[in-house]
Amino acid sequence: MLKLLKKCQDLIISLLLGALILFLWQAGKIHELLSLKPYQLPLPDEILKTFRENADVIRDNTFWTLREALLGILIGSLIGFAVAVFAAAFPKIGIGGISIVTAVNAIPMIAMASIMNNWFGMATASKAAVVAVFSMAAMALNAFRGMTDLPEFSRELMQICAARRMTVFFKLQLPNSIPYVLTALKISTTTGLMAAICSEFFTSYKGIGYKLTSSIKLSQMSMAWSYILVATLCGVLMYAVLSVVERVLLKWHASQR
Amino acid sequence: MKKKTNKFLSVLICLAFLLSLWELIAWYLDQVKHDPMAVKKLPYLHRVIEQIFRDADSLMSAVMFTFTKALEGFFIGALIGIAIAVLMSFHKSLEKMILPYMIVFQMIPILALAPIVYSVVRDQNASRTVLAAFITFFPVAVNMYQGLRSVDNDKKELMRILAADRIVVYAKLMFPFSKSYLFTGLKLAAPAAVTAAILVEMMGSSQGIGFKILSALYYGATGAINFWASVVMASLMGVCTYFLVAAVELLTSPEFLTRLFRRKGGGAKC
Numbered sequence: 001m002l003k004l005l006k007k008c009q010d011l012i013i014s015l016l017l018g019a020l021i022l023f024l025w026q027a028g029k030i031h032e033l034l035s036l037k038p039y040q041l042p043l044p045d046e047i048l049k050t051f052r053e054n055a056d057v058i059r060d061n062t063f064w065t066l067r068e069a070l071l072g073i074l075i076g077s078l079i080g081f082a083v084a085v086f087a088a089a090f091p092k093i094g095i096g097g098i099s100i101v102t103a104v105n106a107i108p109m110i111a112m113a114s115i116m117n118n119w120f121g122m123a124t125a126s127k128a129a130v131v132a133v134f135s136m137a138a139m140a141l142n143a144f145r146g147m148t149d150l151p152e153f154s155r156e157l158m159q160i161c162a163a164r165r166m167t168v169f170f171k172l173q174l175p176n177s178i179p180y181v182l183t184a185l186k187i188s189t190t191t192g193l194m195a196a197i198c199s200e201f202f203t204s205y206k207g208i209g210y211k212l213t214s215s216i217k218l219s220q221m222s223m224a225w226s227y228i229l230v231a232t233l234c235g236v237l238m239y240a241v242l243s244v245v246e247r248v249l250l251k252w253h254a255s256q257r
Numbered sequence: 258m259k260k261k262t263n264k265f266l267s268v269l270i271c272l273a274f275l276l277s278l279w280e281l282i283a284w285y286l287d288q289v290k291h292d293p294m295a296v297k298k299l300p301y302l303h304r305v306i307e308q309i310f311r312d313a314d315s316l317m318s319a320v321m322f323t324f325t326k327a328l329e330g331f332f333i334g335a336l337i338g339i340a341i342a343v344l345m346s347f348h349k350s351l352e353k354m355i356l357p358y359m360i361v362f363q364m365i366p367i368l369a370l371a372p373i374v375y376s377v378v379r380d381q382n383a384s385r386t387v388l389a390a391f392i393t394f395f396p397v398a399v400n401m402y403q404g405l406r407s408v409d410n411d412k413k414e415l416m417r418i419l420a421a422d423r424i425v426v427y428a429k430l431m432f433p434f435s436k437s438y439l440f441t442g443l444k445l446a447a448p449a450a451v452t453a454a455i456l457v458e459m460m461g462s463s464q465g466i467g468f469k470i471l472s473a474l475y476y477g478a479t480g481a482i483n484f485w486a487s488v489v490m491a492s493l494m495g496v497c498t499y500f501l502v503a504a505v506e507l508l509t510s511p512e513f514l515t516r517l518f519r520r521k522g523g524g525a526k527c
Contacts, residue, residue: 010353017354040377096267100275106448106495108455109368111488114470118297194366198456201372202471209369216372224373228365235364 042222050222051229057211062230065207068124069196072131073188079132080139081181087140088147088173089165098144104137113199122203130199135188142184146177182246189238197231276302296481308486316469316490323465324494326382327454330389334450335443337390338397346405346431359399367392371456385457392453393446400442404435440506447498455491466491 024030026044031037038046051058083101087094113130120126150172158168200209208227215223279302286295309316341359345352371388378384408431416426458467466487473484507513 010350011357013350014354014357018358036377092263093267093270095264096269096271099264099268100271103496103499106451106499107492108448108452108495110452110456110459110467111470111491114474114484115488118294190364190366194368197366197369198371201456202459212369213372216376219376221373221376224376228369228373231369232361232365235366236361239364 039219039221042225046222047225047229050220051226054223054226058226058230061207061211061227062234064124065127065193065196065200065209065231066234068127068207069131069189069192071124072128072196073135073185073192075128076132076135076192077139077181077185077188080136080141080184081143083136083140084143084147084177085169087144089169091148094144098141101137101140104133107133109134109195109198110202113195113202116199117203122205127196127199127204127207131188131192131195134191134195135184138187138191139181139184142180142187143177146180147173150176179246179250182242182249186239186242189242190235193231193235193238297484300482300485304482305485305489308482309490312483312486316466316486319464319466319469319487320490320494323451323454323458323467324498326385326465327389327450327498330386330391330454331393331447331450333386334390334393334446335397338394338442339401339439341394341398342401342405343427345402359395359402363395363399367395368453368456371453371460375457375460381457381460381462385454385462388453388457389450392449396445396449397439397442400438400445401435404438405431407438408434436509437506440502443502444499444506447502448495451491451495451498466494 022044028038028043031041034041042050083097087098109130112133113126116126116129116133120129154172154176158172163171196207197209197212200207201213204210208231212224212227215221215227279299283295283299283301286292286298287301292298341355345355367388370391371384374388374391375381375384378387412430412434413426416430421429454465455467455470458465459471462468469487470484470491473480473487476483
């Protein structure tokens with residue numbers, strides 16, 4: 001019993017810290033400190049109330065954005081994986097391609113969003129395309145690393161056995177890249193959600209990003225905060241699902257033992 | 258050395274391929290499909306470059322404006338991030354208290370906070386700095402913390418045996434060791450800070466590259482080339498900040514510094 005308590009101690013401490021911050025927020029101390037008014041930064045109970053009252057609308061818009069993000073992550077990751085396979089198969093040219101893909105990460109999301117709006121219109125497709133670009137970059141970089149950062153002894157073993165290229169790919173490179181692919185997916189869930197929301201800011205008629213800007217224009221700040229809350233929850237949820245998948249898929253990997 | 262030139266060559270080849278693909282698609286849209294929206298969808302690359310040179314003055318001033326604002330936030334965010342990481346490395350219980358929140362904070366779509374920050378701060382310059390600082394803070398803190406944590410215990414014990422001050426331990430051991438980790442975080446954060454600054458500009462501003470992108474969007478076909486020129490500049494800006502941080506890392510590396518100060522005998526230690 002004491003042991004269990006000791007184990008939970010850290011968790012309890014950090015929960016207490018969170019509760020303290022929430023309490024100070026609710027008591028209006030944060031507002032005093034930053035000289036804010038409640039209409040600028042709503043109190044937690046107000047946010048929760050709005051959240052509960054508008055659950056239907058929020059759920060509707062969240063699913064809309066989630067669909068864009070997931071579609072984009074799926075398409076982008078597939079393309080990114082194909083790029084990685086291609087680059088690993090022809091490393092001489094591939095390294096250059098991968099370096100260029102690295103630069104994609106530095107392109108401002110918003111610039112990309114306006115281009116995609118021109119190409120694919122206002123609906124889901126353009127947002128998914130923005131998400132896809134960034135997921136593609138994350139997947140290509142990580143999968144390429146997974147396919148080329150091989151353990152020295154395994155590569156030598158393959159060489160000694162005179163394995164064909166296809167065999168090396170399916171038996172060594174592909175399994176070796178799985179942890180890296182999962183890392184890429186984890187990165188994509190956060191950036192993907194962010195990209196979907198940001199591209200909704202300017203031209204859209206539905207979704208978390210649209211609702212965020214429109215509720216701020218109507219100065220419904222607690223509504224806006226509810227959407228931030230739900231977006232964060234979505235991020236945490238997707239991350240948790242991926243962690244479970246990682247546990248199941250990577251039972252053999254050193255990091256899980 | 259040969260490997261490096263090879264890599265450089267392959268980057269050039271891929272870049273040339275992509276850029277000619279751009280020209281080809283633009284040509285296809287314009288000449289084969291006769292798309293009336295061709296200029297808007299994908300104008301010829303050479304026309305975009307032409308436009309960048311023609312409009313160089315105003316584009317550069319917009320870029321510099323955004324860049325300085327982003328830099329401000331970047332520095333503030335980096336300092337806070339480093340401070341938090343150092344704080345976590347002071348004591349185990351502090352680490353246990355803060356770390357779970359760091360993980361959850363990473364899940365918050367920070368850029369989605371832009372409209373909220375904007376409406377709370379009510380000042381475009383300040384909100385740009387706040388958001389850029391916000392987005393810089395997390396990667397820097399996480400990476401710096403990882404660096405501080407991976408210092409060898411043996412080395413720490415040696416310092417303790419020598420009865421070194423806490424400040425000395427940090428100055429001579431912890432900070433030099435975690436420098437490469439810190440720069441990994443900074444390299445991730447720099448383009449993100451630029452993105453944040455541009456986003457805030459697009460929410461309402463009268464200056465900067467984000468404003469240029471948005472205003473070009475309103476002018477239909479005539480603004481299209483302008484729009485593309487601004488977007489290309491914004492993207493180049495993001496890429497440049499990455500290389501800027503990388504350059505700073507190189508310039509502050511011990512190898513470079515010893516080479517610089519060799520005549521003064523500074524290289525003897527290494």
